Amino acid sequence: MQTFAYLSHKVTIADIARKLSIAPATVSRALNGHPAISEKTRKLVEKTARKLQYKRNNIASSLRSGKSNLIGVIIPSAEINFFGSVVHGIEKLANEKGYNVLIYQSNESNEQERKGLETFLHARVDGILVSIAKDTTEYDHFLDIREQGIPIVFFDRAKEELDIPAVVVDDFKGGYAATEELLKQGYKRIAHISGPAHMDVFKKRLQGYQAALKAHKIHFDLQLVVEGYVSIGSGQQATEQLMRLPEPPDAIFAVEDFTALGVLKQLKAMGKKVPQDIGVVGFANEMFGEHITPSLTTFDQQTVTMGKEATDLLLQLLDSSSKTIAQQKIMLEPIPVIRESSQRKK
Amino acid sequence: MQTFAYLSHKVTIADIARKLSIAPATVSRALNGHPAISEKTRKLVEKTARKLQYKRNNIASSLRSGKSNLIGVIIPSAEINFFGSVVHGIEKLANEKGYNVLIYQSNESNEQERKGLETFLHARVDGILVSIAKDTTEYDHFLDIREQGIPIVFFDRAKEELDIPAVVVDDFKGGYAATEELLKQGYKRIAHISGPAHMDVFKKRLQGYQAALKAHKIHFDLQLVVEGYVSIGSGQQATEQLMRLPEPPDAIFAVEDFTALGVLKQLKAMGKKVPQDIGVVGFANEMFGEHITPSLTTFDQQTVTMGKEATDLLLQLLDSSSKTIAQQKIMLEPIPVIRESSQRKK
DNA sequence: TTGAAAGCGCTAACAC
DNA sequence: GTGTTAGCGCTTTCAA
Numbered sequence: 001m002q003t004f005a006y007l008s009h010k011v012t013i014a015d016i017a018r019k020l021s022i023a024p025a026t027v028s029r030a031l032n033g034h035p036a037i038s039e040k041t042r043k044l045v046e047k048t049a050r051k052l053q054y055k056r057n058n059i060a061s062s063l064r065s066g067k068s069n070l071i072g073v074i075i076p077s078a079e080i081n082f083f084g085s086v087v088h089g090i091e092k093l094a095n096e097k098g099y100n101v102l103i104y105q106s107n108e109s110n111e112q113e114r115k116g117l118e119t120f121l122h123a124r125v126d127g128i129l130v131s132i133a134k135d136t137t138e139y140d141h142f143l144d145i146r147e148q149g150i151p152i153v154f155f156d157r158a159k160e161e162l163d164i165p166a167v168v169v170d171d172f173k174g175g176y177a178a179t180e181e182l183l184k185q186g187y188k189r190i191a192h193i194s195g196p197a198h199m200d201v202f203k204k205r206l207q208g209y210q211a212a213l214k215a216h217k218i219h220f221d222l223q224l225v226v227e228g229y230v231s232i233g234s235g236q237q238a239t240e241q242l243m244r245l246p247e248p249p250d251a252i253f254a255v256e257d258f259t260a261l262g263v264l265k266q267l268k269a270m271g272k273k274v275p276q277d278i279g280v281v282g283f284a285n286e287m288f289g290e291h292i293t294p295s296l297t298t299f300d301q302q303t304v305t306m307g308k309e310a311t312d313l314l315l316q317l318l319d320s321s322s323k324t325i326a327q328q329k330i331m332l333e334p335i336p337v338i339r340e341s342s343q344r345k346k
Numbered sequence: 347m348q349t350f351a352y353l354s355h356k357v358t359i360a361d362i363a364r365k366l367s368i369a370p371a372t373v374s375r376a377l378n379g380h381p382a383i384s385e386k387t388r389k390l391v392e393k394t395a396r397k398l399q400y401k402r403n404n405i406a407s408s409l410r411s412g413k414s415n416l417i418g419v420i421i422p423s424a425e426i427n428f429f430g431s432v433v434h435g436i437e438k439l440a441n442e443k444g445y446n447v448l449i450y451q452s453n454e455s456n457e458q459e460r461k462g463l464e465t466f467l468h469a470r471v472d473g474i475l476v477s478i479a480k481d482t483t484e485y486d487h488f489l490d491i492r493e494q495g496i497p498i499v500f501f502d503r504a505k506e507e508l509d510i511p512a513v514v515v516d517d518f519k520g521g522y523a524a525t526e527e528l529l530k531q532g533y534k535r536i537a538h539i540s541g542p543a544h545m546d547v548f549k550k551r552l553q554g555y556q557a558a559l560k561a562h563k564i565h566f567d568l569q570l571v572v573e574g575y576v577s578i579g580s581g582q583q584a585t586e587q588l589m590r591l592p593e594p595p596d597a598i599f600a601v602e603d604f605t606a607l608g609v610l611k612q613l614k615a616m617g618k619k620v621p622q623d624i625g626v627v628g629f630a631n632e633m634f635g636e637h638i639t640p641s642l643t644t645f646d647q648q649t650v651t652m653g654k655e656a657t658d659l660l661l662q663l664l665d666s667s668s669k670t671i672a673q674q675k676i677m678l679e680p681i682p683v684i685r686e687s688s689q690r691k692k
Numbered sequence: 693t694t695g696a697a698a699g700c701g702c703t704a705a706c707a708c
Numbered sequence: 709g710t711g712t713t714a715g716c717g718c719t720t721t722c723a724a
Contacts, residue, residue: 010717012716012717012718013717013718014717014718022694022695023694023695023696024695024717024718024719025694025695025696025697025718025719025720026693026694026695028717028718028719028720029693029694029719029720032719036693036694037693037694038693038694041693041694055467055468056468056717056718057409057470057716057717057718058468058469058470059405059408059409059414059470059716059717059718060409060700060716060717060718060719061717061718061719062405062700062718063403063405063406063409063699063700063701063702063716063717063718063719064699064700064717064718064719064720065700065718065719065720066700068405077430077434078424078430078431078433078434079427079430079431079434079633080430081425081427081430084423084424084425084426084430085424085425087424087449088423088424088425088451091449091450091451095450095461095465100448100465100469101448101449102446102447102448103433103437103447103448103449104437104441105434105437115441119441119446121401122401122402122404123404123446124403124404124405261637265637287425287634288633288634288637288638291607291611291634291638292634292637292638292639293638293639356701358700358701358702359701359702359703360701360702368710368711369710369711369712370701370702370703370711371702371703371704371710371711371712371713372709372710372711374701374702374703374704375703375709375710378703382709382710383709383710384709384710387709387710402701402702403700403701403702405700405701405702406700406701406702406703406716407701407702407703408702408716409700409701409702409703409715409716409717409718410701410702410703410704410715410716411702411703411704411716412716
């Protein structure tokens with residue numbers, strides 16, 4: 001029951017074949033640049049196709065070839081700038097390479113993440129790109145997918161133990177650099193508001209923070225690390241807690257920008273001046289950081305590049321000919337974006 | 347050449363049928379809840395399907411039924427919060443109803459917008475949701491799609507003349523309310539930084555602005571309207587121009603939040619106090635507005651609702667049984683979000 | 693270099 | 709209530 005079929009008969013390769021008195025197979029070959037087709041036939045077919053406004057039916061093509069040319073992408077939330085930007089990179093490369101992109105938002109829920117994978121299985125996507133949801137602490141659903149023979153690549157939120165290819169930012173280095181930036185500015189007692197410990201991204205930033213302290217021979221005070229849950233409210237709460245310490249910190253490295261925003265809000269509410277009294281550094285380079293007062297020092301995660309690299313990796317995996325992938329793990333450099341919130345000296 | 351086909355033989359309805367010694371068609375019917383199938387058979391088929399881990403091949407199903415269960419969505423940019431949020435609404439409803447969502451970003455370019463439509467045609471989407479790109483001034487590509495019999499619905503950035511169903515915010519009302527809010531606060535000389543005049547959204551906000559002035563018997567001064575191009579830079583530039591007037595404004599209604607952000611930045615650079623010296627109102631309720639200083643008064647566009655309504659409209663269009671659509675044009679109320687930037691009194 | 697024929701997995705029309 | 713048959717539009721052997 002084709003809706004509106006009467007309006008425009010869909011032209012097929014059979015139509016072209018009939019018109020030219022050749023076989024449909026020949027038309028197909030000509031249209032797909034098969035080498036064993038004469039230049040003359042090819043031109044003729046192409047011209048006729050254009051004239052008849054032929055459009056290849058991807059669905060039929062997919063059914064026959066077993067390739068859908070679809071890539072599924074699961075992101076935690078489209079409302080976070082960061083992911084929107086990564087998707088931009090994914091789409092750009094994917095479209096160039098003839099793939100379409102299906103998006104599914106997990107909303108940080110494990111259940112919805114699983115649903116997304118299920119949906120993608122149904123849609124017969126050729127490969128899947130995932131940034132893991134915050135609530136996900138079990139990973140069997142990803143392994144299931146891999147067992148089905150569908151390539152997966154993680155981006156940003158990866159899980160190392162699974163041995164699934166991934167494109168991430170060097171979070172350890174980022175955490176290290178963030179801490180060092182504060183030390184360089186003369187802050188002495190640096191706190192860290194971390195994210196859920198089960199997530200690699202946040203764990204590594206914490207490790208970077210610890211390593212930087214150690215390198216600078218600063219005693220690691222456990223009281224100065226508060227585990228947050230990656231949100232403005234969490235940043236506010238953690239800040240309150242930190243500032244109530246007998247020896248409060250003089251700088252805070254927040255695990256990402258939303259948390260950092262919470263920190264700034266709370267400090268303002270408490271009448272503390274940033275960066276004079278307290279230094280603040282975030283992570284992710286979310287858009288708002290540039291526009292708030294004081295502007296937020298942070299680290300850029302090369303979002304568009306991340307999307308492209310992840311797609312490129314997936315495409316390699318899809319290309320069965322390349323059995324060996326160049327690199328299973330790609331680390332992007334976090335790029336420091338130094339702004340007011342950390343600049344005590346100047 | 348099915349990659350990894352050796353790893354997991356894909357089970358089909360034929361497998362189930364064989365196992366139960368019934369016809370494939372019966373299996374299909376049972377799985378699709380066909381009424382004329384006995385409860386007993388249905389249960390049996392369902393159980394077997396589960397046991398064999400059967401997954402319907404959507405592609406085959408699409409080819410046969412002529413329905414892809416795919417909805418294509420074209421947005422100008424995934425990096426604008428507003429669109430991310432609308433997509434959220436679209437996805438939610440679409441997924442509930444068994445549709446998958448393809449996303450394409452036009453990046454405000456007419457060429458890419460056309461490419462997106464072309465891509466969707468190839469992918470045989472059942473319907474298309476579009477928010478028009480800034481650079482688009484000709485609309486034949488949309489009409490072409492409609493002629494192909496593929497339903498389109500616009501959201502937010504619509505074009506009235508085309509007579510294509512749309513879900514938009516009542517921009518006239520919003521422009522009116524924004525202006526009135528400033529008047530209520532005692533501002534007398536209100537400027538407006540508009541957007542490209544060819545776009546309905548911006549044109550209507552301008553008309554709302556003019557109507558509000560008129561209603562309050564305020565002379566409309568053409569000098570106080572500057573056409574911007576919807577960006578921070580544009581807001582800065584326009585503000586500079588406005589403030590250089592012999593009689594500069596004491597309030598600015600910016601056509602959307604990014605422009606408003608530019609206004610605030612420029613005013614700050616000029617040493618003007620907001621809202622004491624000058625009042626500012628934006629539009630769209632972008633995330634940053636809440637967090638900047640001063641926080642930005644703006645109008646919320648009910649993004650998630652917008653996405654849902656647009657999808658609902660499209661779904662109605664797809665459901666051929668309902669020849670008459672309830673409403674071809676849906677207007678959402680802009681919701682005032684009053685913050686510091688406009689609050690002179692208090 | 694091209695054609696004929698088969699079939700991807702599913703659903704719908706028509707039987708019974 | 710279920711089976712039979714055909715075919716969606718394409719690609720891919722195999723044969724010529």
